Amino acid sequence: MVITAASTVETLRQKFPQAIVETVEFRGEQTIVLKPADLVTVCSYLQKKQQYTFLSSVTAVDWPERIPRYDVVYHLLSIPNQCVLRLKVQVGQRREEHPAVPTVVGVWPGANWYEREVYDLFGITFTNHPDMRRILMPMDWTTHPLRKDYPLTGFDLPEPHWGGQVPYDTDSGVGDQTLRTTGGRELNESRSHISQNQEPGTKKK
Amino acid sequence: MQQEIENTYTIEESQPAGDGQRNDTMTINMGPQHPSTHGVLRLILTIEGETIVKSVPDIGFLHTGIEKTAEAKTYHQALVLTDRMDYLAPLCNNLGYSLAVEKLLGIEDEITDKIKYVRVLLAELQRIASHLVWLGTHAIDLGAMSVFLYCFRERELILDVFEYISGVRMMTSYICPGGLQADLPPKFDDKVRDFTSIFHARLQEYHDLLTNNQLWLERTKNIGFLSAEDALAYGASGPVLRGSGIVWDIRKAFPYSGYEQFDFEIPVGSNGDVYDRYLVRMLEMEQSLNIVNQALEGMPTGAYSVQNPKVTPPPKWQITGSMEALIHHFKLFTEGYRPPAGEVFVRTESPKGELGFYIVSDGSAKPYRMHVRAPSFANLEVLPLMIEGGFLSDVVASIGSIDIVLGEVDR
Numbered sequence: 204m205v206i207t208a209a210s211t212v213e214t215l216r217q218k219f220p221q222a223i224v225e226t227v228e229f230r231g232e233q234t235i236v237l238k239p240a241d242l243v244t245v246c247s248y249l250q251k252k253q254q255y256t257f258l259s260s261v262t263a264v265d266w267p268e269r270i271p272r273y274d275v276v277y278h279l280l281s282i283p284n285q286c287v288l289r290l291k292v293q294v295g296q297r298r299e300e301h302p303a304v305p306t307v308v309g310v311w312p313g314a315n316w317y318e319r320e321v322y323d324l325f326g327i328t329f330t331n332h333p334d335m336r337r338i339l340m341p342m343d344w345t346t347h348p349l350r351k352d353y354p355l356t357g358f359d360l361p362e363p364h365w366g367g368q369v370p371y372d373t374d375s376g377v378g379d380q381t382l383r384t385t386g387g388r389e390l391n392e393s394r395s396h397i398s399q400n401q402e403p404g405t406k407k408k
Numbered sequence: 409m410q411q412e413i414e415n416t417y418t419i420e421e422s423q424p425a426g427d428g429q430r431n432d433t434m435t436i437n438m439g440p441q442h443p444s445t446h447g448v449l450r451l452i453l454t455i456e457g458e459t460i461v462k463s464v465p466d467i468g469f470l471h472t473g474i475e476k477t478a479e480a481k482t483y484h485q486a487l488v489l490t491d492r493m494d495y496l497a498p499l500c501n502n503l504g505y506s507l508a509v510e511k512l513l514g515i516e517d518e519i520t521d522k523i524k525y526v527r528v529l530l531a532e533l534q535r536i537a538s539h540l541v542w543l544g545t546h547a548i549d550l551g552a553m554s555v556f557l558y559c560f561r562e563r564e565l566i567l568d569v570f571e572y573i574s575g576v577r578m579m580t581s582y583i584c585p586g587g588l589q590a591d592l593p594p595k596f597d598d599k600v601r602d603f604t605s606i607f608h609a610r611l612q613e614y615h616d617l618l619t620n621n622q623l624w625l626e627r628t629k630n631i632g633f634l635s636a637e638d639a640l641a642y643g644a645s646g647p648v649l650r651g652s653g654i655v656w657d658i659r660k661a662f663p664y665s666g667y668e669q670f671d672f673e674i675p676v677g678s679n680g681d682v683y684d685r686y687l688v689r690m691l692e693m694e695q696s697l698n699i700v701n702q703a704l705e706g707m708p709t710g711a712y713s714v715q716n717p718k719v720t721p722p723p724k725w726q727i728t729g730s731m732e733a734l735i736h737h738f739k740l741f742t743e744g745y746r747p748p749a750g751e752v753f754v755r756t757e758s759p760k761g762e763l764g765f766y767i768v769s770d771g772s773a774k775p776y777r778m779h780v781r782a783p784s785f786a787n788l789e790v791l792p793l794m795i796e797g798g799f800l801s802d803v804v805a806s807i808g809s810i811d812i813v814l815g816e817v818d819r
Binding site: 258289324340 | 467468471473475476477479480511512514640641642643644654656661662750751752753755762764766768776777779781785786789818819
């Protein structure tokens with residue numbers, strides 16, 4: 204039997220009905236949303252029995268308004284069958300600072316660095332990971348930059364005009380954040396108080 | 409946190425072995441400022457005599473937050489960020505990104521043959537240019553100075569082509585979602601032929617200089633082994649995977665941008681050592697030259713961008729004459745276009761390996777999330793497998809044979 208992404212979805216539906224939350228097809232790409240507890244079982248089944256021997260990438264998406272908050276996304280590739288598949292698990296309950304996902308390093312050793320990257324940039328930990336350290340950011344960094352609540356520049360900027368400058372005069376687009384108002388002046392001055400050592404996105408020490 | 413830092417930087421104490429002899433190891437630091445790490449790669453090497461016992465790559469010195477920045481740019485603006493990742497092959501990055509955005513928009517079918525051919529032609533020229541930089545730096549790392557000068561001489565001709573079509577030598581952003589930024593200038597093919605007519609002979613010169621050179625063989629053969637199983641398990645791709653003997657090329661497996669219309673072969677190595685990876689890339693350049701010639705011969709005529717007003721601005725002559733066209737152009741470049749909510753992952757074969765763009769749209773004009781599956785990132789992960797157990801002097805050869813670009817590793 205030829206294995207395709209669609210046939211894999213069918214097989215998984217029959218073999219692991221309890222593990223699948225939903226399946227989505229968009230633009231011809233198959234996505235399977237799994238429960239975190241069953242991730243490793245399903246992955247090793249896919250790796251061994253369905254020949255998904257190649258893990259292309261592991262990444263995450265942050266949806267701050269949603270519970271669970273994060274999608275952890277796995278892109279699989281089957282070289283013998285020339286087909287691709289996307290797996291997702293959803294984690295992150297309310298006020299959970301570091302949600303945990305079981306690691307797939309045991310299935311694909313290459314997941315090691317990808318999972319470190321997700322931990323570094325999103326703060327999602329991977330249980331049983333052999334080397335859970337930051338990989339891109341400095342080792343003493345405390346926050347996780349790819350979260351949506353992490354500011355892009357370190358300041359709240361008036362949107363969408365002015366290229367991040369606090370404008371001198373009023374404009375319907377920026378409300379009262381101008382240099383003629385208290386709020387705008389405070390915003391402008393708040394920049395000079397940001398010290399070189401203060402990490403963007405953290406409270407002033 | 410302190411523990412994390414200590415785990416990374418502690419130097420292991422040498423312990424007496426069972427026979428009472430001390431196995432003295434030394435931990436040395438290579439990089440981030442080192443001419444042979446091709447950027448800002450840092451390696452923490454534990455050596456015992458001349459043998460590498462353990463190696464820990466330390467990356468992130470060039471982390472520029474491209475994925476974060478892209479979330480604040482419109483789809484068209486985010487294009488220029490992709491140039492700066494693999495800065496030796498910007499057009500290949502543009503191509504991957506453009507294909508992903510087009511798939512998200514659902515306008516793949518509107519891409520004309522002309523666009524596909526130009527994209528393929530430029531991507532293959534870019535592959536040759538990238539491989540030339542690799543060859544030059546790899547050779548200079550191992551002591552062959554003159555190859556470097558020759559390679560950059562030929563690369564200059566390719567950059568001339570890019571300058572001729574787009575005005576920019578490196579970060580062209582010429583391939584964009586919806587087609588190309590501008591039409592090809594007249595006598596474009598003459599400019600390309602300036603390069604293709606001489607390159608075959610030049611490639612032969614490189615072969616003469618290195619391929620059977622006894623010094624080169626001694627420095628590259630039987631070192632830096634990577635087995636096919638390891639390459640697969642660690643997600644290595646591109647010439648690193650093919651050097652280990654696995655026939656896998658995205659251009660053949662999932663043909664994109666009309667690659668199915670071109671006739672080319674996939675060079676494969678057998679041992680998985682540094683020499684095999686060298687040979688795979690050398691033969692790949694020949695295949696790329698072949699594809700460039702085919703694209704040049706069969707270049708169709710037609711429009712250089714899709715005729716879809718949602719994505720493409722109106723032509724310049726309309727903008728100067730019509731208020732509606734001017735507004736249309738203005739809205740398109742200030743607000744951008746809005747793909748439907750959804751997500752796509754598009755793989756392309758960049759010079760370094762499998763380059764994947766994962767773009768999540770929430771229906772707004774900016775990508776909600778853009779993740780790049782960088783081939784160098786995964787390829788660098790196998791470096792410890794290649795160098796552990798080998799000699800210190802072979803580390804440089806192994807790094808060169810992976811062909812990493814730190815801009816892409818750290819993004």
